[in-house]
Amino acid sequence: MIPAAGLGTRFLPATKELPKELLPVLDRPVIQWAAEEAVASGADEIVLVLAEGKEALAAHLRPDPALERLLEERGKTAELEAVRRAGNLCRITVARQASPRGLGDAVLCAAGAVGDRTFLCMLPDDLSLAEPPVLRQLWDAHERLGTPILALMRVPSDQISRYGCAEIAESRGKLHRVSGVVEKPPAAEAKSDLAVMGRYVLTPAIFPALRETAPGALGEIQLTDAIGRLLATGEVWGVEFEGELLDVGTPAGWLATNMRLGRGHPEFQSAFASIDAGDA
Ligand code: UTP
DSSP states (O other): OEEOOOOOGGGTTTTTTSOGGGSEETTEEHHHHHHHHHHHTTOSEEEEEEOTTOTHHHHHTSOOHHHHHHHHHTTOHHHHHHHHHHHTSSEEEEEEOSSOOOHHHHHHHTHHHHTTOOEEEEOTTEEEEOSSOHHHHHHHHHHHHOSOEEEEEEOOGGGGGGSEEEEEEEEETTEEEEEEEEESOOGGGOSOSEEEEEEEEEOTTHHHHHHTOOOOTTSOOOHHHHHHHHTTTSOEEEEEOSSEEEEOSSHHHHHHHHHHHHHTOTTTHHHHHHHHTTOO
16 A cells, blocks of 8 residues: 655645656656565555545556557657556556545545555655565565564664654564554653654554544544554564665655665766766
8 A cells, every 4th residue: 555645745846736756766756666666575456545636646557558559659669668567567556535634544545445455555755775675574574473564763862753753562683562653752752763664564453443543633643543552452563674765755855865876877877977077
């Protein structure tokens, strides 16, 4: 499940008309990076949660026979292959969120499409730079433990107030049993330096938990609150994943990620080399 019905206010004015998930990172939009990670992690279907006006996200991940025909006629083989790849990663299902009532509400909007399945949930604001991908590491942890799994990342203690913070009951190496999650705690009150990142394995029990979760100050339903409710009836574990998540949900993060990936990319590194040499 990819919740992508948010407003993208941190990226205005770029996102006034264009969804942030369609901004390119190198040669492909953010949503394709997310879908490729999901498929590389074993997903065979993606449920996209979309707001009105964001239908192009689903269109990007579905076949485009007219464009394919045109590229074929013109002998643009490499381009045709790239277009076919983007449109045939896996089955795409769309769920709608009527108004931006928060991440928890967005997940709940996909309940019908997900049904009685345990599922991976990912926020496309971060790209996985990891082998195996971060989502796959979470799924592997789920196969060992059988519980919901959170992606955990250690952060400097003065930065924990920007994240959801996990309270830990027990640790087995990089696996941690979570006893609570507090959204953006003041640094002095944080129970750990483990931040909860936007990748999850969730069980269908999350849906009744979300229905019972009252909206917070801005009328938004927090996924974190519903995960807290799951702790009353069963275990939730977190995995301190190997590798990195790269921010593409803010202008500064998006720029830095493009530069970081571009410098190491066979097709684009010469463009960066020319900038570094001062001749651009
Ligand atoms: P964010 O909190 O980053 O919000 O949402 P946003 O709208 O994407 O961006 P900013 O903060 O305004 O710049 C985290 C994830 O939850 C989804 C977003 O699309 C993003 O993937 N989301 C958020 C929804 O699907 N619906 C919502 O009502 C809120």
